[in-house]
Amino acid sequence: MPIAAIEIPFNPNIVAGGSFSLSWHGFLSFIGVAAAVYMVGKAAVKGNLNQDLVYNTAIFGIVGGIVGARLVHVFDNWGIYSDDPGRIIAIWSGGIGLWGGILGGWIAGALYAKFANAPVGKLMDIAAPAMFVGQTIGRLGDIINGEHWSRALDAGWGWYFTHPSSPARSGAERFFGDPERAVHPTVVYEIVWNMIGLFIITKLKGKLKPAGAIWMVYITWYSVGRFSIQYLRLDDVKFWGLQEAHIIALMVVAFTIPYMILKVRWADDGLDIDPDVDTRGSARRKRDRQREQVRS
Numbered sequence: 425m426p427i428a429a430i431e432i433p434f435n436p437n438i439v440a441g442g443s444f445s446l447s448w449h450g451f452l453s454f455i456g457v458a459a460a461v462y463m464v465g466k467a468a469v470k471g472n473l474n475q476d477l478v479y480n481t482a483i484f485g486i487v488g489g490i491v492g493a494r495l496v497h498v499f500d501n502w503g504i505y506s507d508d509p510g511r512i513i514a515i516w517s518g519g520i521g522l523w524g525g526i527l528g529g530w531i532a533g534a535l536y537a538k539f540a541n542a543p544v545g546k547l548m549d550i551a552a553p554a555m556f557v558g559q560t561i562g563r564l565g566d567i568i569n570g571e572h573w574s575r576a577l578d579a580g581w582g583w584y585f586t587h588p589s590s591p592a593r594s595g596a597e598r599f600f601g602d603p604e605r606a607v608h609p610t611v612v613y614e615i616v617w618n619m620i621g622l623f624i625i626t627k628l629k630g631k632l633k634p635a636g637a638i639w640m641v642y643i644t645w646y647s648v649g650r651f652s653i654q655y656l657r658l659d660d661v662k663f664w665g666l667q668e669a670h671i672i673a674l675m676v677v678a679f680t681i682p683y684m685i686l687k688v689r690w691a692d693d694g695l696d697i698d699p700d701v702d703t704r705g706s707a708r709r710k711r712d713r714q715r716e717q718v719r720s
Contacts, residue, residue: 452565460558485533492528496521545635582606617649
């Protein structure tokens, strides 16, 4: 066992019993979504965007994210759910696929914004930092739950799970014959990667065009990190040594990297103004011009 191995002794469930259970992952995922919506709302005020429109878009994004997250999880673990289809809708007990949440939320939110004639790119950009924060909070639940099986770690650092209900124990027993085998803290790797990404897109705010460029940086950054870290996880291999998250990450960057090469540019010293954004300043200037016309 690594010298610096950390024991994770927590019960993965806050409430467990009967037909209802609430896991820490499910609870903290909810907190992460709430924090993300709060951040988007604050950004909307600063960006002089219509808050009702922003929150409506967020609602559609959340619904799409929940559906997408659950579908990806169920698809990746169909061997479990095929025997008990009733568990498919029991999302409160844990079990979501983050990639499904990101892509489902993106598609649903963007479609609604487009239908409502909202500035889609601007909304995507203010959502990007919130996504990093929300994902990180949700991943804290993964630490407690021990849901993601990872490769064993023989030196340096790692963690192991001691609560009898922890899924990580069954994974360690299955792969290594030792339920308390220390493994890579892949969730921590992802959190660190996300925080670096948050720092980068914060520094790039207002420096890229067109609208939507910050979102493209966000999802590309996440894809690259997730693809790399995924090799340390023990999810089911689909083909060519690739797991489901690898495949989705490749599909995403196959779209975002060409888009950024062809479309994304440095903004012209703050002179690039999004014509879709109805700012208070422009409205005030219009009123002033009307008053001058009346006086003359």
